[in-house]
Amino acid sequence: MTGTSTVAELVQRQWGDHRVGLRDRSRVLSHHQVAAGAAARAALLVDLLPRGAEPHLGVLLDNTPEFPLWLSAAALAGAAVAGINPTRRGAELARDILHTDCRVLVTERARLPLLDGLSLPGIRVLVTDTDAYGDLLAPYAAAKPGDAVVGPVGPRSRMLLSFTSGSTGAPKAAICSQGRLAAAGASLVAHFGVREDDVHYICMPMFHGNAVIADWAPALAGGAAVALRDRFSASGFLTDVRDFGATYFTYVGRAVQYILATPAHDDDRSHRLRLGFGTEAGPVDAARFQARFGVRLVEGYGSSEGGAAIQRTPGTPAGAIGRAAAGEDLAVVDPATGDERPAAQLSPEGRLLNGDEAIGELVNRGPNPFEGYWRHPEADAARRRGGWYWTGDLFFRDAQGYLYFAGRTDDRLRVDSENLAASMIENILARWPATTGAAVYAVPDPVSGDQVMAALALPEGRPFDPAAFADFLSAQPDLGTKMTPRFVRVLPRLPVTATNKVHRVALRREGFRCGDPVWWLPEGEDLHRLLTAEDVADLERSYEEQGRGDLLGR
Template sequence: MVRRMATQGATVAELVQARWADHRPGLWFEDETATHHQVTAGAAARAALLADLLPRGAEPHVAVLLDNTPEFPQWLSAAALAGAAVAGINPTRRGPELARDILHTEARILVTERAHLPLVEGLDLPGVRTLVTDTEEYAALLRSYEGAKPGEHTVAPVEPRSRVLLYFTSGSTGAPKAAICTQARLAGAGRSLVRFHGVRPEDVHYICMPMFHGNAVIADWAPALAAGAGVALRRRFSASAFLADVRRYNATYFTYVGRAIQYLLATEPAPDDHDNPLRVGFGTEAGAVDARRFAERFGVRLVEGYGSSEGGASIQRTADTPPGAIGRATPGDDLAVVDPATRTECPPACFDARGRLLNGDEAIGELVNRGRSPFEGYWRNPEADAARVRDGWYWTGDLFYRDAAGFLYFAGRTDDRLRVDSENLAAAMIEHILSRWEAASAVAVYAVPDPVAGDQVMATLALHEGASSFSPSSFTHFLSSQPDLGPKMIPTYLRLVDEMPVTATNKVHRVALRRAGFRCPDPVWWHETPTAPYRRFTPSDLTDLLSRYRDQGREDLLGR
């Protein structure tokens, strides 16, 4: 009965209301536990508070600047009940950029906590009222609404097309864009993932990815809500605390993005790593090598999926998906790999007997959805809308190639394409190969301008704690033993770091890496020609190299 009621809602509000009579434990955070009913009652109280505080005529938006505390899912549920939308605010933003994000959403209420108050003190936020959750003033406000029931207090009609999320997507240039997600899309995504992963009411979803990001809400919180499953919150991701949390909360499901899996694999192995209740991890960017290592060490299957942040395209993994592929297009999507310059479909990928892609230059293109797209637009950003939807097609901004059977392979972002000696390469493909090196805990590949024309390959490597100092001969031997590593894929520059620079969502901070290039404070190794051995990059090398860039009129390309 619980599952039937939970999965039928056409809106998030209906899914929230279905938990009103559910008195099972449903939320865990540190030493706190709450039932589904208590969480729903808290959401109803916050919906009533929102209805009273939001000025008449204001957009029904509330900005949420919080870590993963119980307040975050309660405000998500409150917004759904009230016909409002939560705008997740990234706490790594600072100063005018942070103020811009809040004001861009036109939110008139900002919900935050004392730990984040220093971020907003001194910011010019006209017309924005701040609520600080861990204060007596806030508690007193909520006490006035303790008797509220779901659906009693709204600020706008609650309909399938009502906005419920505004979540920022980052890019390599320009300010972050706030993607719109409606109640119908979020509820539909939750129901779809329930079916795909077989989520049960007795499951516990461990939410350790930041909830201001779409991944945690759409792929973790929404299916838990749709199935009537519980959620366990981690304030911020911690690789060292991951397994202890999973055992403590009896968690069965989690999501990940970016380098989270690499960080977990970099922790000290223990003989009882297999002793955990997890059934599945769902996310992106783990890579086939790390997914296999994770399954071997923890006994947990990782399911790599793909869905553009804005909802415009998705790929579904099936049992017959070959190694390295993401899957096929989700039924109903007309996905194609297209050459952006010609608007024509790229030919199928060709592989040699060892699985090496032979025609990457012509097979790799941008993934587009030529059919009906679920993309719901960006908030107050028609230029970004027009860039995303062109000629009636949804352009994902991601590079893929497709084999003859229709399986799709991720090849990176469009701004992660390199052109080396007139050949187009995808950074993600090179990263996949370099990640096989056992000494590396994390790998990032990106382009630096060639002094004459095109690009050169640069890689940043973070070594495992137990790894010895970098051995150029050992690394060269590793490169020569990789059957699918083409000669133009070999990095010209190697930057060695103790820890990979990442964004707030654990994705590699490629913009910072590209801008620094070989002019960085960390040790850099390089080879001047493809056949030369790697050696340390010295100040004298830098002086000579910059002179070559100046002679060719390309020095201004560095640091972009």
């Protein structure tokens, strides 16, 4: 492992290793078979890519063995993988594929309906669970790692194009090189003591950086096995962990909450799992998870861009993310001036007493591995202002140097660990004939991240029709699965500032506790219903139980 500088070298190291390397419910491959399968796919890719084309392929798959096989193949070939988010729809989905210059798209039959009617000129679509796909691969079965490349294979070679939403417009594709991905894997191997007899359970979607950077890469670097779940299932989590002999997994906060909601049993600690690594579980749920399953959850902060990282270490206070990772010069600064913010003052209960002066944007003032966005120089410049890396996230720091997440500097919403752009949701809601205006903004989730709230202006005297609204939403081809508003505030007109801009600050401050009617979509229900005083009281209690009551304000 020492000195390995590329993902390709890590894949090549699997050659000749006949231990179990990759499996799901229907397939078991040795490390050697993974390397051989990757070599065959790399050779096929080289033949399929047109001469002079960018060496990029899109992968629109559930977590099947084909996903890591194509990641490995891309590394061997010197190509880059764009993970395509299946919750995107219509023209927005086509835009993601075309923007990243993919000339090959790897998908499966279950995802083909997403491509119906899309214009994808010059793109070869491979459908993995078909006879035609097997026939296409067959001539390359004897390929070996290194036989076929489309360009230089080195630490600077592009490896991933990971979409990450900004405040406005379409998602940006963050570049991750082979060197950075290999280094991230090696760092986690050292940090968590990954061993060759470990099994990394991947239940988070592999189009997201969480699964690839924090789960697949350390397994590859440490020689551990990978076990896949096609899509996350809370009810199937413990069964998978036991059947696969899993020792490590990654998560996002909502997933942890779903697992905790499953019925408890006397044998909940009967498994090999020892560690979970992720973001946004929240201290309350992390403690509950450890108490029930005997598994420690380690919280971290990072992004697909790789510009700043925070690691939770023993002794980190409740509510804090942790301290800056080794070698990073992180500071909380005034976004307007760049001046460092003073330390936070916290009450004995952990309440922030000087938020106005302590909260600022988190920046990395030292060298960092941010490698830019694909074909987006404006976004690159915004991230690298003044030689610093600007995260776009608000934090505060206590007197001991521990960092606490406080929110976001723009109109992004982070729902189930996915960033959403408010403007894109507004554009969809504006199509509803019943409304004369729409504003979308974040309200805090009781556990972690945000929930989507929309303010809709309806003509005087026109009632909100939840059934008609549901029918409208279901008919929108570009409405992603996480974009549906949890709360809908109905008012005769949108509040505006003196410059005639929508007064988002006021909307966010009032949230769902406002003077106008609010309709909400409780978990598991299909139609919005009127939010009552009893509902508000129940919601407030849920925030307090999770230690997030302060985020509601007032």
